[in-house]
Amino acid sequence: MNQATKLLCPRIAIAFDFDRTLIPDDSFHLLLKNCQLDVDDFIDNRVDPLFANGWDRYLAKAYCLVKESQQRKDNKITQSKLVELGKKLKLYDGVTSMFELLQQKVKGIDPEIELEFYLISGGFADIPRSTSIAKYFKRIWGCEFQYGDRGEIEFIKRQMTHTEKTRYLYYLSKGIEKDNEKDLIYNYQDLSEDKIHVPLSQVIYVGDGSSDIPCFTVINQYRGIALGVYPQNCTADEWKYLEKINYSQRVSGLVPANYQKNSQLIRSLLLAIDCIGKRIALRKLNLE
Numbered sequence: 001m002n003q004a005t006k007l008l009c010p011r012i013a014i015a016f017d018f019d020r021t022l023i024p025d026d027s028f029h030l031l032l033k034n035c036q037l038d039v040d041d042f043i044d045n046r047v048d049p050l051f052a053n054g055w056d057r058y059l060a061k062a063y064c065l066v067k068e069s070q071q072r073k074d075n076k077i078t079q080s081k082l083v084e085l086g087k088k089l090k091l092y093d094g095v096t097s098m099f100e101l102l103q104q105k106v107k108g109i110d111p112e113i114e115l116e117f118y119l120i121s122g123g124f125a126d127i128p129r130s131t132s133i134a135k136y137f138k139r140i141w142g143c144e145f146q147y148g149d150r151g152e153i154e155f156i157k158r159q160m161t162h163t164e165k166t167r168y169l170y171y172l173s174k175g176i177e178k179d180n181e182k183d184l185i186y187n188y189q190d191l192s193e194d195k196i197h198v199p200l201s202q203v204i205y206v207g208d209g210s211s212d213i214p215c216f217t218v219i220n221q222y223r224g225i226a227l228g229v230y231p232q233n234c235t236a237d238e239w240k241y242l243e244k245i246n247y248s249q250r251v252s253g254l255v256p257a258n259y260q261k262n263s264q265l266i267r268s269l270l271l272a273i274d275c276i277g278k279r280i281a282l283r284k285l286n287l288e
């Protein structure tokens with residue numbers, strides 16, 4: 001290797017959205033139901049009026065939930081409600097076995113390549129953090145509540161807007177962990193590759209909807225691989241965000257959210273890993 005050749009980073013990352021990407025539902029709606037609240041009534045009559053009044057949607061949702069909890073004498077909305085929900089969440093078919101399957105694939109290409117998984121959710125992170133698949137993710141990012149002494153929700157301490165999701169792509173790429181999170185990224189383009197944990201060109205992003213579109217743009221900009229998923233009971237042409245996608249946001253594949261062996265999605269992920277793995281192998285030849 002010399003200064004004329006690109007640096008080698010033997011690492012691949014896959015970042016997933018959560019709601020309707022790894023689970024068939026919206027976890028906020030499930031949380032409302034778990035708190036004996038009517039989803040439509042809560043959104044239409046509590047959240048939407050705030051939104052119309054200039055509130056950010058994520059803050060409005062959290063505020064309404066905090067208000068609801070404060071009004072309750074008992075059966076407060078607590079962290080354990082989010083944990084309980086996470087534990088019983090229904091995942092899409094095949095999700096649980098996917099992580100091992102993809103790890104095997106990477107080992108087959110080159111045992112020196114590391115594969116890491118990340119979750120970037122627009123929902124409340126304590127829900128995915130309590131699922132059986134949480135252990136596979138290096139980091140889980142999402143909205144966060146501040147909890148009181150008895151675990152009741154008090155405030156939203158971190159929100160995850162659609163554009164903010166991209167910030168965490170830069171975080172995972174730079175290798176920003178909890179303890180160095182103050183090292184915010186304003187200069188990503190100018191970072192040399194030896195300062196990067198995993199280049200965005202070696203990141204695969206999987207998402208289902210409008211909250212993921214800014215991430216599709218960033219992934220495309222840096223030549224990573226973006227994959228879109230849609231519910232199994234519809235077709236690619238019925239994907240409801242079709243009209244919203246611009247040229248720069250187009251994904252490499254749009255397939256049903258089915259993670260079972262040999263599904264289009266699993267085959268897409270294996271091919272995406274193959275593509276990036278071969279780019280890494282090409283650079284590695286320089287070291288021989």
Ligand SMILES: [Mg+2]
Pocket residue numbers: 017018019020021207208209211
């Ligand atoms: Mg989603």
